[in-house]
């Protein structure tokens with residue numbers, strides 16, 4: 001197993017964001033986590049990265065107990081997050097944002113950054129401009145490029161399709177599939193259920209901080225009751 | 234010519250304000266924290282500089298100094314001690330204001346408590362100095378004396394000129410570091426959004442003390458330059474300089490380094506010119522009057538951004 005989460009609890013004061021959550025991701029897998037707003041999806045990703053401290057539970061990554069690891073250590077060891085809302089640093093240039101992605105690593109070469117520019121030619125054209133001039137789609141590319149530069153083993157994405165046009169959503173998901181084919185494991189949080197279940201091999205459905213359903217993506221996609229009950233379609 | 238001379242004097246006075254204003258602006262820009270201990274750091278450095286040269290540490294220390302260090306190098310020891318004490322004091326403040334709040338409440342920036350405790354540190358440091366050396370103004374044994382050079386009828390005090398050049402150079406180096414080094418980028422990321430910086434793997438907890446080291450260093454250099462320029466120090470010099478520096482910082486725009494430089498020079502000029510025109514008693518009125526006017530007309534200052542505490546470098 002690449003990632004093993006066992007009975008994870010996350011609380012904000014009295015607010016119980018995650019309860020007794022267990023989840024596994026195998027090497028090379030795409031796993032999706034679905035659920036309505038407030039279900040606890042973002043809290044899960046933040047807990048995996050170490051941005052929030054769990055009240056209970058265990059997280060193992062690549063065979064190591066990461067519970068006491070700082071965020072920088074987790075990033076150095078192959079965890080990366082493409083956060084909700086992209087969180088581009090708008091006071092920095094596009095290029096500086098990419099350099100920040102490579103920040104925790106010493107082994108990032110100019111060629112690695114060139115590879116990102118080759119993949120995303122829009123970013124190359126705006127290399128030295130302030131990142132605030134980018135469109136929503138370009139910002140998402142920058143957030144993904146930035147995460148890739150930390151050379152992750154598992155990349156987590158928090159609602160990456162939010163606010164993108166249907167065409168860009170198509171492009172995004174084929175990019176994710178391609179990255180996965182190249183060997184990257186993905187944990188994909190989405191509200192775009194259909195697309196997510198198409199690319200993922202397995203899925204988890206969260207409701208109010210608990211896993212209410214889990215299984216192969218095809219089975220979840222075929223489950224009509226699930227579609228109406230939890231995914232609002 | 235007399236007016237031009239006053240302008241020269243004002244700009245040279247501004248050099249000291251620039252450094253203190255930049256120290257204020259750095260902590261506000263990076264950490265969203267108005268650090269009230271800055272005047273104390275400035276004053277501590279000036280006092281330690283005086284004490285090393287003027288026997289403030291007792292005859293035992295003076296004998297040691299005379300024995301081990303040639304007379305011409307005493308000021309280097311004095312400056313070194315001044316830097317050391319200001320940086321250590323600054324780190325102490327980081328530990329007990331910023332970091333304490335951060336670990337206890339997860340966020341140091343949304344509480345007034347660091348502000349109040351930094352005010353507490355200011356008063357404590359001042360009174361420790363008063364207990365040790367009293368409140369009387371003390372005369373500094375400056376190694377640079379009162380040398381002047383005359384260029385085209387204008388008189389430039391050598392220490393003043395040096396401190397202006399020195400302070401602009403230091404701030405310029407600081408700016409280059411912020412803009413073009415890896416640590417500088419990390420600091421700018423923290424200034425814009427500490428959570429994003431952390432998410433990208435920046436060790437925010439480890440890098441924040443660096444801001445305090447730089448703050449302490451800037452204040453120390455400003456304090457040393459003040460001691461050399463005015464050759465009189467006392468426990469309250471920090472308050473006087475820092476209030477004017479704060480005015481300069483706000484004029485230039487909170488959290489903007491270049492704003493702090495321009496603002497610091499402007500208040501220096503304003504102080505000297507209003508003394509020249511209206512006399513010494515009135516000097517606070519134009520400085521603070523201009524500040525209030527700017528706050529009304531352009532609250533973000535000359536170079537500031539509309540939002541305070543987000544991405545200004």
Ligand SMILES: Nc1ncnc2c1ncn2[C@@H]1O[C@H](COP(=O)(O)OP(=O)(O)O)[C@@H](O)[C@H]1O
Pocket residue numbers: 012015016017035036037038039040041042043044
């Ligand atoms: N920083 C926070 N402080 C307090 N409560 C929070 C915080 N972040 C999230 N929550 C709460 O935790 C629950 C889960 O939120 P979140 O993980 O953002 O869900 P999702 O990403 O699925 O929308 C919600 O009830 C939300 O209000």
Ligand SMILES: [Mg+2]
Pocket residue numbers: 041042043084158
């Ligand atoms: Mg969310």
